[in-house]
Amino acid sequence: MNVVYTNIRRADAEVVNALARCGVATVHEAQGRTGLLGPALRPIYAGARIAGAAVTVSLAPADNWMIHVAVEQCQAGDVLVVAPTSYSDAGYFGELLAASLAVRGVRGLVIDAGVRDVRELTGIGFPVWSKAVHAQGTVKETLGSVNVPVVCAGGLVNPGDVVIADDDGVCIVARLEAARVLQASETREAKEATVRERLQRGELGLDIYDMRDKLAKRGLIYRPQSLAE
Amino acid sequence: MNVVYTNIRRADAEVVNALARCGVATVHEAQGRTGLLGPALRPIYAGARIAGAAVTVSLAPADNWMIHVAVEQCQAGDVLVVAPTSYSDAGYFGELLAASLAVRGVRGLVIDAGVRDVRELTGIGFPVWSKAVHAQGTVKETLGSVNVPVVCAGGLVNPGDVVIADDDGVCIVARLEAARVLQASETREAKEATVRERLQRGELGLDIYDMRDKLAKRGLIYRPQSLAE
């Protein structure tokens, strides 16, 4: 059965924006090392860092019809998340769809497939995380669904979840967890700031994290190289 | 039998240059979604967009002898297309060969293998589409052929065909089809300009492409999320 769910509940906008500032690596750690999509997803250009509410699309391989359907479900602050039902690296998305999303205030695209018009997308500053760049066209023949749970690059995404994406990849935070994860992320950032400062002064992680004892107990041996043979 | 075909027929230079302006994605669509080489071919730097007549090279894996032979067959406006007879990611091509091609007016290289001296090639602005960057040297021991049909990254390339390459990948247009494909590409561009304008004003592809009826006939259901469970 192919359904478009409308009026989805979205994570709180302020929380979403604050998560963007934290970035993928921090948020992933702060929520207990879950939610990360696979490293095959790479940004088409360096430097973008976004977060938004997920509008999800499940579609047939090499068929982008449901992306056209999904556009209407998007609103300002959303991120489109697209996953075909079997492997495809065709180019489902280009500058016309981007123009249509940009005018609605959509912040970017995460697609477990290919994208094209990279030059134009870079020109207008519409960021895409994809696993391929490929000009191969797609058809518009088979129904899929919008705003259903999808598995994208090995991770589960529910509609309305927070999508955070930057040069390190893409991380998903469950809608109802977003506020809690933001708090944990900010705590983590504060703690890292202190550690960073100490490291920059030349202190060693071995000492800051108190590792020497545990290493010795496990049996780590130090030996001058001259004694190696 | 190893042959170098000389005096190949090339696509018309003006048509070639106009195809470059259209770019890979448009040309691929305009010629009925054929001619695209595989997405493993990536540019060594972003932003180049070229077209030229193909001088093709079929060579032994990890042996670049025939590239040296092919240089002599190249003239201004050509693009060199290189395909080994089995998988190899060695570095067949570097800045010395690029210098040699550049002085003859060759516009770039498409190679279903590896390239090296990326820093220098970027510096002199000689664009390469390859499936690997690898410094691994090659030998000069085994004959191959120049200006024979080759399969490169899964696509067929005949000598004299038009090669279009940009950030989206590489597309081949048969020499005798070039004028017709250019016309179709320009028609497509004009049509896309109209659509783009409407999209940027906020119209939906669903309406512009008249999809709603077809979607309903196929059975697509719209349902508020609150009714999901």
Next chain:
Amino acid sequence: MNVVYTNIRRADAEVVNALARCGVATVHEAQGRTGLLGPALRPIYAGARIAGAAVTVSLAPADNWMIHVAVEQCQAGDVLVVAPTSYSDAGYFGELLAASLAVRGVRGLVIDAGVRDVRELTGIGFPVWSKAVHAQGTVKETLGSVNVPVVCAGGLVNPGDVVIADDDGVCIVARLEAARVLQASETREAKEATVRERLQRGELGLDIYDMRDKLAKRGLIYRPQSLAE
């Protein structure tokens, strides 16, 4: 048995710096086409070219504990080389470890796995060659070794060896061979300068390298395309 070898012998600093200027492709050729690590290792940003003495780390997959141990063994001019004992693309290394290495004068990281905080590493100019970018965290539970021989991306690296890394990849020069390889590299550079100049004047490699005879003896045929069918 897990050991940290201390006080390793390092290649001479001046030789190391001169090798950096030669770059990966030249050094690899000059030492007889050996020492290259595989092309899966890519720089996180373009343009860096470094050389340094290898501090090597062998560690468990998805466990970065031994990197923290290795920091203490690093000194100015070193390059850290990290290899897990089975495949992993997790993110073993980020900006905190980079800060710690940078303050000691370490020049970069080569890791046969994943890295994260790419935006921050790019910002502070700490270059990394890795086979993935991935925010996935690692644990600190299992011992490994520091300054033992490791196989990294298919190549052998001994502690104290010279690591050269640039946009073309990563090349290793044995510590005791470094001076000899530098001399061979500089000889090669001088020779290439002459060839480059001749090529830029329009001479052909076929003539410069005296290939025409050998090609003819092997049986290469030249034939105008009009006679092809």
Next chain:
Amino acid sequence: MNVVYTNIRRADAEVVNALARCGVATVHEAQGRTGLLGPALRPIYAGARIAGAAVTVSLAPADNWMIHVAVEQCQAGDVLVVAPTSYSDAGYFGELLAASLAVRGVRGLVIDAGVRDVRELTGIGFPVWSKAVHAQGTVKETLGSVNVPVVCAGGLVNPGDVVIADDDGVCIVARLEAARVLQASETREAKEATVRERLQRGELGLDIYDMRDKLAKRGLIYRPQSLAE
């Protein structure tokens, strides 16, 4: 938070056994082409066809501690489903764990990672679907969870779901859908039996499925090859 959920609800045993007889391809079709895990999962030997209730394991890469924990949660008729939190092809599972599961009546293992002792597992007839065969050992240091939802080879698996596995791969049926999907599978099988018979008598799918009209309307052209050029 790391949890082992006990006393999970399982799909009905008779339904599970009947689904095994239908096989992966039929069940996947019958439930609307959903639930399939990716083709990287391959059986270690040909010919096994099983179904069972999923006991799921989420664990750290290269760490099989939680499999030992999961054994206790397994009962006769179960299939163990194991997914690391990032890519790993280490060998998490061998004949000792298989002996332990076999004695409890577990029917097989699906693991998005590597397996070892393939010769022994084949000898005792304990089937495994994995993405690698690799002797690489794993550690027992990091907690994970048992009977939580996991993404395995790109598909979502909930504890208690039906796992069907055969030479074609692995398919998941939601616990509450199992009876309905079985009915649809058996309907499909009956229909296929009729079609098979007609095909074996020499009738064409073109006629059985009434495709000729639709093909003609879409514009398919038939042309003798002699007119091709």
Next chain:
Amino acid sequence: MNVVYTNIRRADAEVVNALARCGVATVHEAQGRTGLLGPALRPIYAGARIAGAAVTVSLAPADNWMIHVAVEQCQAGDVLVVAPTSYSDAGYFGELLAASLAVRGVRGLVIDAGVRDVRELTGIGFPVWSKAVHAQGTVKETLGSVNVPVVCAGGLVNPGDVVIADDDGVCIVARLEAARVLQASETREAKEATVRERLQRGELGLDIYDMRDKLAKRGLIYRPQSLAE
């Protein structure tokens, strides 16, 4: 434009059958090391060795409609060759299509994509060379072409060409070259029989092929290991 070419010219049946007896490796060598498809194509079961005339199918990714169309174009002794226009590992082909082909005397399938019902295909002895086994279903929505030239796993296949397939992979012989290649294959086989006999008596290839001189001239050095350090 989508066309089905009918009444294609096929290679001579006796020549085809004799080529099957020679096998892929011999034929590939005998025709000058051309015509081989890529090693991603693997047989679904070991031991099959077939040859036949190619009926080719170019189709959309994840859409098997044109295979149904192609069945009607097949006759006894043919081999079906299927290539999607972009990467797909979906399961385009199963036992119903096999039944339909088998009743017409088709000898097997070569597909640059996925196949399913492997257990049943093995049971009826219908051999398939594919790059994946995957139960994922395909649609029947988009036209393609039958009996046009296709690129399959990196090699060019024209309708009516000879397809030879065995445990070593798949090799294509141009229709008009088949008789000549058969002769060369049989000559090669005879020559190999003599060499095999000499090798089995303990003679060395170094002597049979007269390599010692050439090795010495190139500079190969023999040195007892005791002198290695």
Next chain:
Amino acid sequence: MNVVYTNIRRADAEVVNALARCGVATVHEAQGRTGLLGPALRPIYAGARIAGAAVTVSLAPADNWMIHVAVEQCQAGDVLVVAPTSYSDAGYFGELLAASLAVRGVRGLVIDAGVRDVRELTGIGFPVWSKAVHAQGTVKETLGSVNVPVVCAGGLVNPGDVVIADDDGVCIVARLEAARVLQASETREAKEATVRERLQRGELGLDIYDMRDKLAKRGLIYRPQSLAE
């Protein structure tokens, strides 16, 4: 410099044969989880389990000349280990070379590349572990070396080392470590026999390995599924 080292020192034959009986997984564990080659190496047929002294070959990609040279260096009980200097999946080895090795008593081949004549090799029972099956021929043009250290599928192999290979892959034991590793392997086997017996009686690994306390201390929680939501 290209050298053939002759008269290499080999591991003791009785130790080698005893290691074969232990198999790859056991030996790998017994020597501290080192020495394993990567899982890309797969046997061409199931069920072989061999061990032998390594005769190593470093050769140019797609060039098998040095294998012919290496045959003369082989003696009864050896295993040939072949590694090209950059990636290649060409077919370096077939039944003629196997015949030549078999007559000398060589036990098998490990090759980080492709093999052909799989049907014939299976027929005569000459086992091969390779990363591809591919009929693609190779040339005999470029020198390499025999009995030098090579990196094969990510692992280091020295001439004379013990190579153990079975369905789980390939493991290397240093020549001078072989006796010690055999002893450790046999100790491990004895210990595993006891564990196996207890597991087969229904005891749990959790109890046999005393894991419950450690799990509790780390914080693992057990919770009935009914309390999950």
